[in-house]
Every structure is written in C-alpha cells, then in structure tokens.
Amino acid sequence: MSEALFSKKNMKLIKDPLNDDNPITVQVLGICSALAITVKVETAFVMAMSVLFVMIGANVIVSLLRKVIPSRIRIIVQLVIVASLVILVDQILKAFVYDVSKQLSVFVGLIITNCIIMGRLEAFALGNKPGVSFLDAVGNAFGYGLILIVVAVFRELFGSGTLTFPVIGKIEILTSLAENTGYQHNGLMILPPMALITVGIYIWIQRSRNKKLIENH
C-alpha cells in the first residue's frame, strides 16, 4: 500500500458524509429509520451505534471478499453478511440495553434493509480495499448518526421537554416550564411527520449555508 491510511484523500471519506455528502440530507437514503426512532435521543444514539457497527463490519467483510464474490449473486451474499451482523447487534442490545431494544423494536432488524448500508457496499466496498472501506463506513455511519441525534434532540426537547441520554439518563429541561406556566409540549413533534419536517428544515439550513450544495439551473 503506497498511500497512508489517514492521508488527506482518505480523510475526505470520513469528512464528506458529515456535510457535503451526507447520506440522509444529501443522498436522502435511510430516512425511514430516521423518522421512526428519533423520538428520544437515547434510541437515536443506540441506533446510530448499531448502524456504525453493522456498517463497519459489512464494509470490511465485503471488501475482503470483493474478489471472491461472484457478481451475479453479490446482493444475496451482502444480505447474508449484513443480516448476520444485525442479528449479532440485536442480541447484544437485548442483553445489555433491553429497554432501548424494546423501544427500537423492529427497527433494529430493519437495519438489514437500511439503504445506506446496501448503498455503501455496492458503491464502495465492492471496489475498494478494506482499509478505506473501513473509513468510508465510519464516515457514513457518523453522517447518519449526526442527523439522527440532531433530529432527536429537537424532537425530544420540544415534544416531551426532556433529553434522554444513554448512561446519563433523563434530563428534564422544559418540564418545569410546562408545569408552572402555560407552556405545553408540542405533541406533533412526537409524531413521525414532524421528523420529516425537521429533516427538511435541516436540509434547508444546510443547503443555504453550504455553497457546494446550491444547484444552479
């Protein structure tokens, strides 16, 4: 390998998905889960970690096997790899964070069909070495997790007035305001449509700030 793993070019693999090439807000992939599990910061965080794990595993394994996998059955092979990793994650979550696992319910299993994972396997891991595939997985999973957590912070703060972090637990921020003044929590924030609108507002702000994303027709 002539090029260093953490060269400038490779660092772009991590940085780009955070902003310029974000899987959710720019590629608009994987928004299904972003809508479903962003009611609480805790669930969003655990989901982001799960996707990070599955993505790194799948990207590296597929990249290692890229010359062995016959291209006609590659989707099946990728699915088997991703599915095994997801089952692993599901079991770990059930064992250690049972409550969160219950809240995430079916969406852990649905990581298998997360478009970002399949997208990166197809677009990157099949054609690149394990090292850079690893970086690509980290970058995209962080880009995904970033949006999840930002959306979850807004939804939980305005929807229930709290912020629930893993380990630290629930912090009550607006609850006293709601009890003592006429303030009320916004019930719409907890409903899925508001996740869509929050992501939409994020995209709006991001596009108006980031010159690269402004399309000139």
Place this chain on the structure above:
Amino acid sequence: MKALDDIMQKLKPKADGKFPLAYTVWDGMYTFLFVPGHTNHKGVHIRDGIDLKRTMVMVIFALIPALFFGIYNVGHQHFLAIGDVVTGDHVCTLFWDKFIFGAIKVLPIIIVSYGVGLGVEFIFAALNKHAIQEGFLVSGMLIPLVLPVDVPLWMVAVATIFAVVIGKEVFGGTGMNIVNVALTARAFLFFAYPTKMSGDEVWVNTSLEEGQKIVDGFSGATPLAKAVEGGQEALINMNASVMESFIGFIPGSIGETSTLAIGLGALLLLLTGIASWRIMLSTFVGGYVMAMLFNLWGANPFMELTPLHQLVIGGFAFGAVFMATDPVTGSQTNTGKYIYGFFIGFFAIMIRVFNPAYPEGVMLAILFMNIMAPLIDHYVVSANIKRRLKRVSVNA
C-alpha cells in the same frame, strides 16, 4: 386620496438604500393603498381590472359577517354559560355586553395572527429581496376564525409561524403553496396541542369574575361532540336544531358556527366571481350525498343525523366557502373542480362520522384534497387531450 398619495411618495425610501426592509414595507403599504403605477413589459400577461391585493381584500369583506357573528357568539356563549342569558334569548339581553366581551377575546387572536404572520412575510421578503406578497392578508383573518376562543395566544403565534414558513415560504411564497395556509396552522395546533384544540373545554370562554358561577348542567361541548354521543336527539336537547345551527348560536370555532353569516360571505364571493361556484356547490353536494348514505345506513346515532343537519354543524360550511375555494390549492380545471369539491364534502362527513377522534373532518378532508388537486388536474387534462386526439385520427 391625492394628499395620501403625496404623503406616501414623500415617505418613499430608496430601494437600494441603507434599509432594504424599509422599502419592502413601504412598497407593501403603498400597493395596498394604490394600484401601482408601473406595468410589466415582458412576457404574456392576462389583464384584469382587479389585482391580487384587491382580490384578497374582497375575501376579507366576505369574512366580515362571519367575524362579527363570531365575536357576538363568543360573548353569547359566555353569558349563556354563566347564566346571565337564558337559552333562546339571542339578542334581547346584554347585546353590547356580548359584543364587547367577544371583541376583547377575539381581537387579540387576530392581532397576533396578523402581527406574527406579516412579520414572517416581511422577513422573507427582505431576505429574498422581493416585494411583500399579499397572500397573508386572507390567511391572517382565516386563522383566528378557525380556532377555538380559548386558544392561548403564544400557540397562535407558533402555529402562524409554522404555517407561513413550512406551509408557504418553503414552496416559494404566495401562490406556490400546496396546502391551504390557514388550515396548516389549524392542523398544526390540532396535532401539537390537542388539549387546547379539541374536547369540551375550549369552545366557550368560562372565565369568571367575582360572584359569577357556571350554570348547572352547562357543557361546552360542540354539536359535533354531542352528535357523536346522542345523534339528533342530543342536538335538539342542546338547542342546536337545524335552524338554530344554521343561524349559529352554538359553541364552536370563532367564525365557523353561523352558516347564515358564512352564506352572506359566500354570496359576495360568488357575485364578484372570486370563489369558484363549482367547488362550493360540489362540496355541499358531496357532503349531502355522504350524509344521506350514512343516514340510510344508520348504524349509530351520529349516522342517523339528517343530511341537512350534518352540513350546518361544525366547520363544514366555513371550509366549503372559504378554504376549499382557495384558488391556489384547489383544482384549476373546471371538471377537476367538481371532483375536488365533491370529495372534500364526501371525506369531511366520512371522517367526522367514522372517526370521532377527529371531529373536524372538513379540515383533514380539505388538506387531503389539496394534495390530490394536482393529480385530479393532471388526469382531467390528459383525458381532454385523449378525447381530442381521437377526433384528429377520425378526420385523418
């Protein structure tokens, strides 16, 4: 008028001066008062004697009967609740007290709605460097009229911001919105703060002064809620017969109760040709048909309500006259208008009867059909093309 024009011209700030916002505000005010002196020189324009601002003002005029009736009814319901007025005594006692009480409750909501909405419009106009768009003139009046009287003012403000930004500005401003702005605000409040937008508590203001008390057996429930429980009988018991509901002395959102006052507004809109009679007519027909089907089915007391009664309670008439006919979000083709209106009426009654959790079916029906309107237009246009193509092939 000449004097006013002179004053306005003197006040005119420079468009590219230090304060672009000042020019935007001035321009908005000036074109509100006078028809602008400049004309477009590019592109194709259909000339009409009436421009957008004057169209909007016509709708405001049409809303005035409903507004005044709403203000009066707010007072009437309040004094009814505290027992100063007996049921059926509509105008004889405390006429001005009712009116003043209503005005004190309703005017702040209108001021907040206009203030916040126009504020957002001004900011977007300055940011995008275009003239102030007049779309909010009507929305700003519609929003208070579709809210219950007890809604907190800050909620009105939040809903207005949401409706103007998410409902309109993200799509490109006036004339570009997909769904009705005022209904977006109402839907937002309905889902965000259900305790302040539904139930039996919010429709009648029961704030008490010393020595006052609520009369025995008082219930602030709207006819819609009562009809779910006991159908026709319950409505008669709460003094909301067809005639009574038509005139409008019933609890409900501020502007929606009186079908009579709304009818006066509708008359003005139809005479001036601003609202589409096709949409209005087909909405009532759709509602009537659905209510009749339910009436024939009659599985529960609510279904047994006569079709006419269904049309005069709740916000059906208000929605049909002022919301469904919104020229931006409705269907554009004439055939499409019939289909669009029919399904609004149809779904409004259907949602109302099938899902008592959403008593105000007309709001959801209009929002739903707003989204369907472009689809309807698409098929109407392509059907027309198909029909005419057939003619071509026969001749050739």
